[in-house]
Amino acid sequence: MGVRTWIQDWPVYRQLTGTDPLGRGAAAQSPRSKALTARTETADSMARSVCPYCAVGCGQRIFVKDGEVVQIEGDPDSPISKGRLCPKGSASKSLVTSDRRQRTVLYRRPYGTAWEELDLDTAMEMIADRVLAARADTWEDTDPHGRPLNRTLGISSLGGATLDNEENYLIKKLFTAIGAIQIENQARI
């Protein structure tokens, strides 16, 4: 920065020489203020999404910079929401980015009194083993009249109303194929 620039940036100079003799406006504007721009404008990408809370289905725009979500706001194109969001929808960025969010697998062994760490692959293997064991232990081929049942009542599942259709489809398909029928979600509640 040359001295001239430095001086010309000095508020008092600008105040005395410019159009803002009281130094309350243009002369007082700091370089930071002058350079301010909305982070939605400088985002690397924007994904068009839908609010994850209630079933109104408000459109959201998710702005991403350097692989991080930097802003979530209403999508003005949506004929449902016209760009508006309620307090929960407006808090979506916190929902996604909060440091309170659990980002690693936790494991509590039987009779344990504290959480332990567990890597994801091991957890998946353990869960697969337990599904098969529970199914084997509780399998019912037929009812007392000899009619086919092909099922287990040893496995339950609850959830789906906050998930995608594609996810619910795979959940129901897989559970049906392994004979697990006790599949429920918030729609029953």
Next chain:
Amino acid sequence: MAEAHPVGFQYVVDAKNRGAKVIHIDPRFTRTSALAHTYVPVRAGADIAFLGGIVNYILSNEKDFREYVVAYTNASMIVSEDFRDTEDLSGLFSGYDPETNTYDQTSWAYEGQQGDRETQDQDEAAIDRETASGLEQESHGPPVPADVPRDPTLQHPRCVYQVLKRHYARYTPEVVEQVCGVPREKFLEVCEAWTANSGRERTTALVYSVGWTQHSVGVQYIRTGAIIQLLLGNMGRPGGGVMALRGHASIQGSTDIPTLFNLLPGYLPMPHVQTHETFRQWIDAIRHPEQQGFWANAEAYAVSLLKAYFGDAATAENNWGYDWLPRLTGDHGTYQQVLNMIDGKVKGYFLLGQNPAVGSAHGKAQRLGMANLDWLVVRDLYLIESATFWRDGPEVATGEIVPAECKTEVFFLPAASHAEKEGTFTQTQRMLQWREKAVEPPGDCRSELWFFYHLGRMLRERLADSTAPRDRPLLNLTWDYPLHGERGDEPSGEDVLKEINGYDVATGAPLPGFAALKADGSTACGCWIYSGVFKDGVNQAARRKPGRDQDYVAREWGWAWPADRRLLYNRASADPDGKPWSERKKYVWWDPDAGEWTGYDVPDFEKTKAPEYRPPDGATGVAAISGDDPFIMQGDGKGWLYAPSGLIDGPMPTHYEPVESTVRNPLYTQQANPTRKVYDRSDNLTNPSPPERHTEVYPYVFSTSRLTEHHTAGGMSRQLAYLSELQPEMFVEVSPELAAERDLEHLGWAHVVTARSAIEARVMVTDRLTPLRIDGRIVHQLWMPYHWGGEGLVTGDSANDLIGITLDPNVLIQESKVGTCDIRPGRRPTGPELISYVQDYRNRAGLLPQHHTPMLTKDSDDG
């Protein structure tokens, strides 16, 4: 609506600014009431009395839209002379069996049809209740034959119109006032506004939030609303309808593509061991061979689903794999499951974005059930109460759960958020909207698509060499989803959506819609009602033409099932001749020159079937629908004012008191729904209601609901600072009168007691709650939000701990919007003293081991 769906409420504000009158009916003055012209306080649990009063007003003043009613509803159909009404039988309909607490519905049939049903097995009604079969009719009516005697003059004493009129004749403004606590003038104001704003030129929308479903007569609440809307000609027309404001981003989708025990995708029933033993029985139970309507093609939908599931392994010879499907034997709903967990029958439990420790009725039963599993998998964004019950749950404080003695193995697997995966949500108007993925999920967070794909892959790998018959369906499952993404291990949501849409088995080409489905195995389709969402190979759910560049129907945004219809049954927006009822309300109409239906929406009718079309004798299925029958999924093409079959608890809605009430049913001997689903167990007690004794132990009515600032069980809101600061503590709202009666101090502590538990909350004394005069007595109501639990930035007791498990018989949803309780100043006891405190209340209320809440109420009970 302003409380729980603020962005949807913008349309109410718009309408109000254009001169619409806004009426809000609610037990408590809410943020919606604040903007309404008229607020009508009502007693929780008395909605059928209120709405039945409106039906009576319409019928006794002949305010119905007669031309619509005669042409489009079953008003003119003649009911069997065997039918007896609640007016004749002290609150029961004919056919009640006190052994099973269900109805033989034979006598409810139309004239001349009851003989067809004499084969009805006495326990079929019980099976229907246990399997929530009413849900299977979300998209179609139960079976009725096509040709029914009719009296278009509506004068026949047994025509539906007259039956309805007699049934509701006693629901006078005086009775509404007596039962609901609504002054007659207020009630008549509602009646006049609703009827004046309905008819040829105007329509009225009925919007409810799904608290309506959470009653022991929940389905009949909504039925009553539907009867009013049919009588006033508000169905299938713009600005009309009955609209549910649902509470989760894709709760509609999770019903359409169900994660529900009794359904397969597209409302096909899960096979029942007895009624669906063979493939043919299953198909015929869905399509009813003699019936009209689009369900006649059910075999094509069902076979295509099995082809989508089992691919080449599904052949005509093996009934497309039908025999591999698991069978229901009764009630396998979430509450039955939890009680089975307590009884040690369930080994493993998956929780997928759901927090039953706080969000389901009877929190203690939920937590004790989870504490008695072999293993539990919790998939969520945050550590919710259902993941930490073994360490921090209320039962740890009371000693009912001892961590070192709790065997449940718990896996917490962090989930991907909505920003971290692609896929569709189906919002509350049946519209699918595609979400683009913004970022990769962090750490171990994964989508359910990832989790279930890989779980399935691993199970299949483990069983690859199995020859056991039970493993055939898993090994035959089509599960070869290509993997993508930065880690190269993520299935593509679009690939799954294409399977849901359906494809030609030979070419793999996407199908244009459900009309293209075949029963010969040449098509596969994961959910027939969603067929068309990938029409032309284009993800129709991802369409995003800005709303401002379209007309108000906005058909180029997202995709709505079925067949992208935005308004169901929209044939009814035109008169029987196919002309719009009025220019002002035109929506879909017949273009005689082009020989087709046209308008602002996809016509919900065969495009080229003329209004004057009449089916030939003996026609069935789609061909049997007349050109003036708009309700094309119903067995008779009509909107049903009277349900001759299909509902467990009666052909017409009838006021029953909530299971827990402080009031003796002023209308009938029968106190509560005589067909409700109960679990009569010592760990699921019900507070006494009249005419039982000791009702004074739990003298107040309570209701629970949401706050704008929080979301259901709090897992997505109490973890966030910006929401937690807005509503930081559990509280209970009471009127100044109740506060005075119980010495409750504003902002002080109070505790609320039921037969299940006692919880504490801070007191909010507010004029937004008001005592009501019911049947000559003062009834105090109090209100609580149900968002709190032990985890998060803000914590507190859970209102759902107060609520017991009693279910609506049609859909097995719990009564959690009304109950009775006591409220006392100060905090509740802690530790084991809490248990003895609650037990003392039970003792005083007579809830002793030999006590059973009666289902059937007799005159002599009033003693």
Next chain:
Amino acid sequence: MGSNSLYGPLDPAPDAGYTDAPPRMGFFTDTSVCIGCKACEVACKEWNLIPDDGFNLLGTSYDNTGGLTANSWRHVAFIEQPAANRGGGTVDALAAAATIAPPGRQPEFLGMPMSDLPGRTIDAPRSDFRWLMMSNVCKHCTHAACLDVCPTGSLFRTEFGTVVVQEDICNGCGYCIPACPYGVIDQRKDDGRAWKCTLCYDRIGDGLMPACATACPTQSIQYGELDELRSRARHRVEALQEQGVTEARLYGHDPDDGVGGDGAFFLLLDEPEVYGLPPDPVVTTRDLPAMWKRAGVAGLAMAAAVVVSFLGGRS
């Protein structure tokens, strides 16, 4: 220096030295359609990355953030207005109940409700009980005392006529806080600096709406050119008056008021005091010009001398 730069009507941006200033921008907050959802509070915090205000149940209806603070730049006030005349206090419900016979199988109805509880009177049901809600915000005064007293130049007038604290300049002296006639601007405890609504200076510079107005579900918060908003507000009041909402009135819209009119003004349904707003705010620096006429010349001369010395040193 214009003679009325510290008082009376004017267009503040040109007055503050912007030669080709864009139109003055502001908020019109129409409380008659506010549903108290607080989306404005959350959207503001998410955008401006503001700390939470603590988790305290205040018991003032549904308001738990308490007011505009350094950490709450939008604040929704809730006012529960019971019936003006509750007819002799609370109802003795037990006594009333005791007069009624126990219900039998032929229940008889024993007359009309006896109290004037909300929704219970026939004569004047709507005026009986009101739940007023208002999203409050910095007023962005035409004559902003906070700005006038700021010794560091941290507070400044933007080209949009809004008043913004520059966080890189503020040294936490706190002079602005007592100067505000509305009690809006506030010091943040941990860093000592002053904070308040910027009218999303970073967004509006890019042609976007402020975060609160973007989110507001019912358009209670409207953002736009102040002249246009004022005219819109006049029409809105007229429309409401015609609908019988005679209590509708504007607040902060008048350029002749004590602060020269607000850049953020309101449609209220009751007296300003009911919402916690001062009925007749006056810029606290109203008398400054007279003082400056005595003291200003000396100060300016000193400042000029400093500049000259710099200029001299340059060559």
